Amino acid sequence: MLSIAILLLIVGSISSCEKKEIPDLTEEQVRQINLTTSAWRLERVTVDGMNQTDIYRDLQLNFSASSYTSTNGRVIWPETGTWEFTDETNTVIRRDDGLLVTIQVVTSNSLILALTWESGSITTGRIAAVSGNHIFEFGR
Numbered sequence: 001m002l003s004i005a006i007l008l009l010i011v012g013s014i015s016s017c018e019k020k021e022i023p024d025l026t027e028e029q030v031r032q033i034n035l036t037t038s039a040w041r042l043e044r045v046t047v048d049g050m051n052q053t054d055i056y057r058d059l060q061l062n063f064s065a066s067s068y069t070s071t072n073g074r075v076i077w078p079e080t081g082t083w084e085f086t087d088e089t090n091t092v093i094r095r096d097d098g099l100l101v102t103i104q105v106v107t108s109n110s111l112i113l114a115l116t117w118e119s120g121s122i123t124t125g126r127i128a129a130v131s132g133n134h135i136f137e138f139g140r
Contacts, residue, residue, distance in 0.1 A: 036063045040111050040138035047117075048132040055130060061138065068095075076117055076129045104135070111138040 042059035045052045058072040066084065070077035082096040091103050105112040113136045117129055 035106055035111070036065060038062075038140060041140065042136065043139045044137040046135045047130045052130055052134075056136075059136075074129055076115075076134070109140050112136065113138070 040061045040063075042053070042056055045056045045059075056072070056074065056076070059074075059077065060071040061073070061077065062069045063083070067080065067082045068077075069080050071079075073079065078097070083093045083101075086092045086094050086100065093101050093103065095101065099115060102114040103111070104114050113134075115134050115136075117131050117134055119129070119131050
């Protein structure tokens, strides 16, 4: 009897550790969840787990059905560009420059995007971008 209880405890522990998956969203659902209705304002950026919000301060993104604009996006978010979903899960977009951006969260008031930027750059004495795995957290 004790061995059955231990076995059930082990099975329960393993199943509770399973990774939660992001549900597939239709393209229309993503757009209806306000991806495209108004500006997204940067709240926080981490690069490889380190807070880098100061580098991207005042970043703002606006999405339309197939394009985007940015304010204070530096080299990592060009002023204008186009985008499209990469597959039917509608959680990864490809920008016209080939960069893949993963939508980790999208609600009416929160947008979290992840991307990998390959190079750091400095312009006019200021850091324009930091290389690494970026997590951009936006709000309205």
